[in-house]
Amino acid sequence: MYILQETLFSLEELQKIELENRLPIFFGALDLEPYAKQLRSSSPQGAIGHNREAILRALLAAPFEDIDTFTALHKRLDTNLRFRYQCGFDISQRAPSIATLSRVFTLITEKRLAEHLFHDLVKQCYDEGIIAGDKIAIDSTAIDAYEKKRPKSQQDGINARWGAKFDSFKNKLTWFGYKLHLAVDTESELPIALEVTPAHVNDGDMGPPLVKDIASRGSIDKVDFILEDGGYDQLKNYEIADYYGAQAIIPLNLRNEKEPPAGFASNGTPRCSMGYDMVYWGSQGNYLKFRCPHALGKVDCPNGMEWCSSSNYGMVRKINVKDDLRRFSTPHRDSQRWKGLYKERTSVERCNSRLKEYLTANDLHVGGVEKVKTHLYLNAIVLLASALAIKKHKNAEINSAA
Missing domain, CATH: 3.30.420 (Nucleotidyltransferase; domain 5)
Known part of the structure; x- marks a missing residue:
């Protein structure tokens, strides 16, 4: 439960933090240098380009800050010095152009770096x-x-x-x-x-x-x-x-199934010789165990238990789930455990x-x-990085208070 409470709404928690502190906490959970290294040109010729790690940061900050176009991202970098600095750019240089952002995004796609x-x-x-x-x-x-x-x-x-x-x-x-x-x-x-x-x-x-x-x-x-x-x-x-x-x-999804298999209900519950659904009584390994419904007081069988079994326990039937992977399940379909999982x-x-x-x-x-x-991977990365960032941030707060 502790893990669940800490991470369930990590993105929302991070977004509630003051704007000037939010991105440093977010980026603090990421080591982007190995990925940015693959975006750098190996050619010694040409002008020195923009910091590739900073561009990668900016492309990750975009969905985090609800920026959905290269044009809008360029504008934010161009007009907001704090944002540009937090992404890792040299603020003495101009913001990367729309074409540069698009080019790096294409390179990320070709190299599958987001994945x-x-x-x-x-x-x-x-x-x-x-x-x-x-x-x-x-x-x-x-x-x-x-x-x-x-x-x-x-x-x-x-x-x-x-x-x-x-x-x-x-x-x-x-x-x-x-x-x-x-x-x-x-x-x-x-x-x-x-x-x-x-x-x-x-x-x-x-x-x-x-x-x-x-x-x-x-x-x-x-x-x-x-x-x-x-x-x-x-x-x-x-x-x-x-x-x-x-x-x-x-x-x-029963589709066009008119009748369940002989001796079974549609959900895989076996039926006794009188046609009553038997009662699920747990599982062991690959086997599901079912008991006589009359013995358990679920039905009033006119023949009692003697019809099927001489034992006071009642008739027992075991089903191997491997016999029909679609119909049978561990836990049994429609059991409380199965419903809870679903x-x-x-x-x-x-x-x-x-x-x-x-x-x-x-x-x-x-x-x-x-x-x-690539666009969807970048969005999914934000969720993962937010969870890591919140955990790291909370651990830092605990250590500073100790």
Whole structure:
């Protein structure tokens, strides 16, 4: 609980700090020198350019300060000496031009530096105990394109496309642009993996790549549960979770299923010989245990327990979840534990909301999927860096008071 209280609203906490102190605290959590080094020209010729680390700082400060265009960022650097100084520029020099900011952003995209920085910060947050990592939630959110809208016949399938999805009230929403597919640590509500696709890509198709990305990077030791909504109810999402030793918590989308499998309810609960749903009685390893509902007073069976079992305990049935990864789950579907886990899925919705409402995730002024991805990585980095900054700031306050 201590970790949760400290990091849940770290961005909001940081934004409440006085303006002149906010950026130094934010940048104090970041070591950008290794990334800035890759932005410097190796050629000894030409005029000395602007400090590349300072430009990288400015590009990270932009979403933090709700600056969504290179033009607006140049203006802030040009007119606000404190902001320019806090980003690390020599205030005796002129602010970098719009073209310079755009050029460095393109170089960051080509070298995938924002992606590398993001994953390094995920590992740092995990090592610091800010990210728990045992439960992750996955979902997507719409990102409106900066590009000009085009008919389907002129879309390339790589960049912005028309997309549609239903909101929580079953209203159909359409937009031209992209989808941000996000995996979030449910305890800290911080992003741990992301992908960007054209808007028409199905959510369920992006679950496996996100899980593979998390597992392959080794930033988190063990994921126990992967929480996704009914749009991810596809066998491949259960299989990828099981492959990495996790349990997928996904509501069943029964689609056109007219009858459940013989001897079972739709949610995987076995039925006794009289057709009553048996009672879930816990799990052991890969097996779910169910007991006679009459023995537990849940139903009044006309045949009593003797029909099925001579034991006073009543008939017991064990189900191996591996027999049907989609239908069966540990814990059992619709149990209190399962419902409690699924409620934590809303953490990804809150993370998406912060990226859009507090930062500039949905204020695109760059085109093409790769640049859009860089823009969204920079926004996600702000959330991670804010959590690290707040923890470091609070530790410093505690040490100074001691």
